[in-house]
Amino acid sequence: MARVQIVGAGVAGFTLTRELIQRGYRGEIVLCDPQGLPYDRPPLSKALRREHFMPASWYAEHGVHLRTEAINDPALPEAADEWLVLATGSRAKKLTVPGAEHALSLHTADEAELIARRLDQGMFAMPVAVIGAGLVGAEFASAARQAGAQVTLFSASSAPLARVLGEEMARELHAAHRRNGVACVDAAVTEVGPDYVVAAGQRHEAALIVAAVGAEADTTVAEGLGLAVDDGILVDDAQRVIGQRQVLAIGDAARRVDHPRAVHWEAAMDDAAIAAAVITGQPAPSRKIDWFWSDRHDAHVEVVGDFSRASSHISRLGRRGNLEAVFGLDSAGNLVAASMVDGGLLSKALRRLMDAGVSPTAEQLADPSVGPRELAKAGRS
Ligand SMILES: Cc1cc2nc3c(=O)[nH]c(=O)nc-3n(C[C@H](O)[C@H](O)[C@H](O)COP(=O)(O)OP(=O)(O)OC[C@H]3O[C@@H](n4cnc5c(N)ncnc54)[C@H](O)[C@@H]3O)c2cc1C
Known part of the structure; x- marks a missing residue:
C-alpha cells in the first residue's frame, strides 16, 4: 500500500x-x-x-x-x-560554560511550560538572567519583562543578529531592550551557578536562568x-x-x-x-523569498531576503527619526534583504517584488516619502 x-x-x-x-x-x-x-x-x-x-x-x-x-x-x-x-x-545548542546545568533551555513546549511555571511562582520583579540575545533570547527577555520580572540579558555582542537583521537594525533593536527596562550586559557569560551568572568578572544574582544560545x-x-x-x-x-x-x-x-x-x-x-x-506527482509551487518575523516588547520585526548576500545597506528613518527599515543591496545595487519594524505593508510589497525578481532603485529605497504602494509601482517602472 x-x-x-x-x-x-x-x-x-x-x-x-x-x-x-x-x-x-x-x-x-x-x-x-x-x-x-x-x-x-x-x-x-x-x-x-x-x-x-x-x-x-x-x-x-x-x-x-x-x-x-x-x-x-x-x-x-x-x-x-x-x-x-x-x-x-x-x-537547542548547549551552553558550555562551568555550571551550565543550572540554566534552563527554551526550545520545546515542555521547557516553555516549566519556565512559565517558575515565572508564575516567583515573586514580582523576580531577577531573571537570559543568556543569548538571538531571536529566542530577545523574545523571551521581552516576555519575562512584560510578566514583571527584572530581566538581565547577556549577549557576547552589542549588535546580536547583525548578520540576520542588518547591523543598523540589530543595534537599534538591542538598544530598545534598555528602553523597555531590560538590563543588557554585552559580555560573554563565563560561569553559571544555581542563583547567579558571571560575565566580565562580575556576578549577577538570578532566581531563574534561561540559556538561548542558538x-x-x-x-x-x-x-x-x-x-x-x-x-x-x-x-x-x-x-x-x-x-x-x-x-x-x-x-x-x-x-x-x-x-x-x-x-x-x-x-x-x-x-x-x-x-x-x-x-x-503534482507540479511543485515556486519557492518564496525568505521571510520571518519576531515580536519583542511592542515591536513587530520582519525580515525579507538574506543579509549575508548584501554588500551595502540603506537605512530608512521615520518622521520621528526612528529607524523604520534597513535595506541590503548586492554589489550590482539590487535589493537582496530588508528588515523593518511594524512595516507590514512594506514587507508585503517587498516580498512581492523580490519574488518577482524586481528591485527598486537605491534612491527609491532611501526616500521615506516613497511608501509601500509607490515602491511596488516603482519596482515595475
Ligand atoms: C522558541 C522558538 C521560537 C521561534 N519563533 C519563530 C518565529 O517567531 N518566526 C519564525 O519564522 N520562526 C521561529 N522559530 C523557528 C521555527 O519554529 C522553526 O524554523 C520551525 O519550527 C522548523 O520546523 P521543523 O518542523 O523543521 O522543526 P521543529 O519545529 O524543530 O520540529 C521537529 C520535530 O521533530 C521531532 N523529532 C526529532 N527527532 C525525531 C525522531 N527521531 N522521531 C520522531 N520525531 C523526531 C521533534 O520532537 C520535533 O517536534 C522559533 C523556534 C523556537 C524554538
Whole structure:
C-alpha cells in the first residue's frame, strides 16, 4: 500500500500532512513525534504557551496515524509508492560554560511550560538572567519583562543578529531592550551557578536562568541511515535527499546544496508544500523569498531576503527619526534583504517584488516619502 512515513511533527511535518490531505493523497500517512500532538514553536518564546496546530480529532478524521514515539532507525523505502520524510527539525545548542546545568533551555513546549511555571511562582520583579540575545533570547527577555520580572540579558555582542537583521537594525533593536527596562550586559557569560551568572568578572544574582544560545539541525536519524549531512540533511531543490529517490528531508533539519540552511517557520512550510507535490506527482509551487518575523516588547520585526548576500545597506528613518527599515543591496545595487519594524505593508510589497525578481532603485529605497504602494509601482517602472 502507498505510504508516507514522516519523522518529526513540527511545522514542517504537520504542513506536509495537511498538504497531502489537501492534494487528495490516498495512501497511508504516518506522522511520528515523541512530543505528541503537533504544536507550533513561535508562541513558546513570545507567550510561553503551547498552541496545537489541530485537535487530535482532525488527525483521526483524516485517517492520519499519529504516533507519539521517536523513530530512530526507520527503514528506507523499498516499493515505488513508499516515502520516508525526515522532518526532525533543530535542537537547542548547549551552553558550555562551568555550571551550565543550572540554566534552563527554551526550545520545546515542555521547557516553555516549566519556565512559565517558575515565572508564575516567583515573586514580582523576580531577577531573571537570559543568556543569548538571538531571536529566542530577545523574545523571551521581552516576555519575562512584560510578566514583571527584572530581566538581565547577556549577549557576547552589542549588535546580536547583525548578520540576520542588518547591523543598523540589530543595534537599534538591542538598544530598545534598555528602553523597555531590560538590563543588557554585552559580555560573554563565563560561569553559571544555581542563583547567579558571571560575565566580565562580575556576578549577577538570578532566581531563574534561561540559556538561548542558538539551535542546530537535528540530523541524528539521517546520520544513522548514512545519508548525506553537512550542516543539515543535504537535499536538492525538490527536497530529495542527495542520492535517494524516495527519501525527502524538510524544514530546519534540511539544507539545499549550495544554499544556507533556512531556519524559519515559513521556509519549513515551503519545503513541506514542495515535498507534498513531489509525493503526489503534482507540479511543485515556486519557492518564496525568505521571510520571518519576531515580536519583542511592542515591536513587530520582519525580515525579507538574506543579509549575508548584501554588500551595502540603506537605512530608512521615520518622521520621528526612528529607524523604520534597513535595506541590503548586492554589489550590482539590487535589493537582496530588508528588515523593518511594524512595516507590514512594506514587507508585503517587498516580498512581492523580490519574488518577482524586481528591485527598486537605491534612491527609491532611501526616500521615506516613497511608501509601500509607490515602491511596488516603482519596482515595475
Ligand atoms: C522558541 C522558538 C521560537 C521561534 N519563533 C519563530 C518565529 O517567531 N518566526 C519564525 O519564522 N520562526 C521561529 N522559530 C523557528 C521555527 O519554529 C522553526 O524554523 C520551525 O519550527 C522548523 O520546523 P521543523 O518542523 O523543521 O522543526 P521543529 O519545529 O524543530 O520540529 C521537529 C520535530 O521533530 C521531532 N523529532 C526529532 N527527532 C525525531 C525522531 N527521531 N522521531 C520522531 N520525531 C523526531 C521533534 O520532537 C520535533 O517536534 C522559533 C523556534 C523556537 C524554538
